[in-house]
Amino acid sequence: EPEVTQTPSHQVTQMGQEVILRCVPISNHLYFYWYRQILGQKVEFLVSFYNNEISEKSEIFDDQFSVERPDGSNFTLKIRSTKLEDSAMYFCASSETGLGGVPPGTQYFGPGTRLTVL
Amino acid sequence: AQSVTQPDIHITVSEGASLELRCNYSYGATPYLFWYVQSPGQGLQLLLKYFSGDTLVQGIKGFEAEFKRSQSSFNLRKPSVHWSDAAEYFCAVGGTHGNQFYFGTGTSLTVIP
Secondary structure, X not given: OOOOEEEOOEEEEOOOOOEEEEEXXXXXXXXXXXXXXXXXXXXXXXXXXXXXXXXXXXXXXXXXXXXXXXXXXXXXXXXXXXXXXXXXXXXXXXXOOOOOOOXXXXXXXXXXXXEEEO | OOEEEOOOOEEEEEOOOOEEEOOEEEOOOOEXXXXXXXXXXXXXXXXXXXXXXXXXXXXXXHOEEEEEHHXXXXXXXXXXXXXXXXXXXXXXXXXXXXXXXXXXXXXXXXXXX
């Protein structure tokens, strides 16, 4: 069964450093997402990406964050200058269609990257 | 505002007992509802989903959920729990207000022999 993969599984970085989290979505999916979960809190939406551009983003997704689909298979999340509060589990997800599609798109999630900022 | 509430942070059940995990949602349009399960070190695995039609939906691993519009609920059930069901369970809502999902805080399930 196709699945979303993410690398690395765990990333430790110093505050102020840049990190890139990588995801390989399911191959025929067209919509891509990043979510994060701070320890003990809800899974929160960061951004959705379709047709090579951001389609939605939350208030969390400020100028420190960016996403890119550098080739036909990878989808990346970059945090330019990490802060302590960026420590979280970051989940990538993908779907064949959006929620407005027919049928609505179900999002399939990867295993996550645990980011620790020291 | 869109939100999901899972009132039970942690539930402990005996193996073979029945299980019900509660989920209440608030969504300003037609909701699409999902349950995901997360085992330690694993990603979020889809258990089941509701878009429309029959309000009782069947999922994987013997789980089912019932959508009750009048109660804004989508509770997850399983008639007989197995030790391997121990995990974190997340309810999520999405819909026509965009593509993002709104998650609950999760319910941690412990299964005792």
